[in-house]
Amino acid sequence: AQGLGVATKMPYVMTYNSRVAAHEMAEIGAALGLETKARTAAEMAAATIEEIRRLFAAIGITPTLADxxxxxxxxxxxxxxxxxxxxxxxxxxxxxxxxxxxRLVQAAYDGDLAACVM
Incomplete structure (x- = not known):
């Protein structure tokens, strides 16, 4: 269960970190095959987080700690x-x-990615 908890929290922690790690997240997004043209690092970071959420949903990882x-x-x-x-x-x-x-745990419980932008 601990591993699932870490995976569930990952998009929330990535959102929290995106302010200082957008370039690294953009590289992850590029490695995942996301389109990079005409996107800023911040836009790529956001797209990467959404792709991680999509991939996790596809393999059955719950989107919230409540779930x-x-x-x-x-x-x-x-x-x-x-x-x-x-x-x-x-x-x-x-x-x-x-x-x-x-705050991050509460956001992950509620499914509120926006609350992680701090």
Whole structure:
């Protein structure tokens, strides 16, 4: 279940990171075969996130933590646990604090990508 949780949160974390990693995400999008002409890095990053969501849906990865079955009363605990996974946190292009992680977990629970633009 932990791997599914990480996969479910990926588009939300990518959205959070897109402000500082748009070029890297654009490269991922190009590798996925997305059209790159006349698109800015930010546009490519957004398209890449949407393509990741589409691919995940195609293989049955749920789009939200609620759909995954996470109880609403476990959101704070989930944020605390996620913040404790050093290998993921230390390699992230943007820093996290507990407040940010809580907002990301809530967004992933609600299916609200726009809430990840911070």
């Amino acid at each position: 995954l079955g996470l109880p609403a009363d476990k959101l704070d605990w989930t944020a605390e646990q996620a913040l404790g996974i050093d290998r993921l946190i230390k390699n992230n292009p943007r820093a996290f604090d507990l407040g940010t992680m809580r």
